[in-house]
Amino acid sequence: MNPFLCFVLQAWNPPAACEFSRETSRFLRDYAVWEINAFLWISLLTVTYFLTHKLFKFFKLWNQGSKIPGPPSPSFYGHFSSLSNQNLTEVLSDSHGEYGSVVKLWLSPKQLLVSIKEPDVIREMLWKFKDKLPLTEKAFDLAFGQSTLFASSFDKVEKRRESLTSELNVKLLDRANLIPTKAVERILAERHQNMPKGHADRKMASQHMAFTLLGATIFGDTFLAWSKATIYEELLMTVTKDACFWASYSVTPFWDRGFWRYRRLCTKLKCLTKDLVQQCSKNYKFNGHLNVRDEPYGNIMGMLFHGCLTTGGLISNMLMRLVTHPEIQHKIYTEIIMAREGSEDKDQPVAEKMPLLLATIYESARVMPAGPLLQRCSLQHDLRLKSGIIVPAGAIVVVPMQLVQMDDSSWGNDAGKFNPYRFLSETEKISASLNKDTSIAGHAEEPKGQRKSSFVLNDPNENAAFLPFGSGTRACVCQKFVIQGIASLFASLLEQYEVRLGTGSKTNSKLTSTDSISQDFLSSELVFVGRTS
């Protein structure tokens, strides 16, 4: 009989009180032993289930991973140690060369990396795989707080992605066209103040331009008058620089003083963001992205960080290409002047009328993508690709951007050269009066005096290997908006200034050709020479 029932029945027999107290203590002891045993059994079963499940997942990953082609693991710990010495893109390039378009590498016994190089398989994967690596979400959460835009799981970001896409690409697109003029004026005025001779460090100047451009477009004119913008920019960059480091701890390092110092900087950044939003809401009626009642500040800070880093990178790369290809810079300038003359509203350049400028932006994004890899993972399910390869749940799937965007089979023999004309189609018109030479270095010149070549811009996304903004379910929501903003920025900038390389700039001595896309500037000082001076 159940000991508890015995206890209840005996409690109804008052004469046996002494016997009863002995019985009671025995009962309580038995009951405690019984409870402890039950608890131990349940714990044992739970731990066994948990470990078996982990072991099962581990063997499944090994089994399915071993069916994907790739170099053999140098040790039980995988390729990770060799990757730290060698560049990951180089290792992937060698592996793809030897094992085909889908290859695997073991990063650790439990971490499988699958790299895909074939554009059609990449498109398929980027549509099917909807989750991103949890580490990215952890870093964003730590630095900026909860975000519904940069979370790992697609379910968490789906709704906010949709609303932001329509907001940015419709309502803010007009502003992206208008604001840059004011932003550029502000940027150049600041630069004149700080550097009277027009000199500027390329990377710093690009980051600042991106920050001002994004801030002014997202927050309106008030941003340009905000007194704390400089501190905010510095703090944003400091906080984001260390986010991945602190997020890489599997147990939050509460014992580390550095961690608490970092947390204090994050709180300061959040306070400044609140201040900015409050300042701006006095002048604008915000909905969607700045309606802080239902929008976490994490989204705003995350957008500013990602936007500044990527847009700054693209602006910097554009400047580098323009100074090393002055003939293209000159042609873009001519294009801007012609677009201005043809436009009814002289203050508003129309980006569509500047195909060469747009093509130069696309080509700059192709030759130097914002990051080395596009990453995805499937948190729950295995995924079968059309080729028959099964990518097990939990594997990290990557696209090596440099390899895909420089591949001869997708871009032709000149894939390794900077050539914006690859995004343009030529339409020939006979013209005796206009006699402009539209060729660039490496292109056949046309007989002068008879023809005028004009160009139309092709849709760069027609080429499946064009991926600077990603593709598929988690693609960047701002492609249209960013391209428009950068085109307007450069239209204003190049109309007023010619950009040249400063005398203090040092290029990588191993690479001498100006056509080499991998040419790197160890330090690059730019000079902005006023067109009217």
Ligand code: HEM
């Ligand atoms: C030159 C500028 C930019 C580049 C090159 C760029 C590039 C990218 C890339 C490569 C991704 C990942 C796509 C993928 O995995 O398929 C991404 C995601 C994203 N981008 Fe951008 N981006 C730029 C600017 C911006 C700006 C200005 C904003 C917003 C203000 C923005 C918002 C986002 C968002 C919200 C995502 C996350 C989408 C998700 O996880 O679902 N991007 N971007």
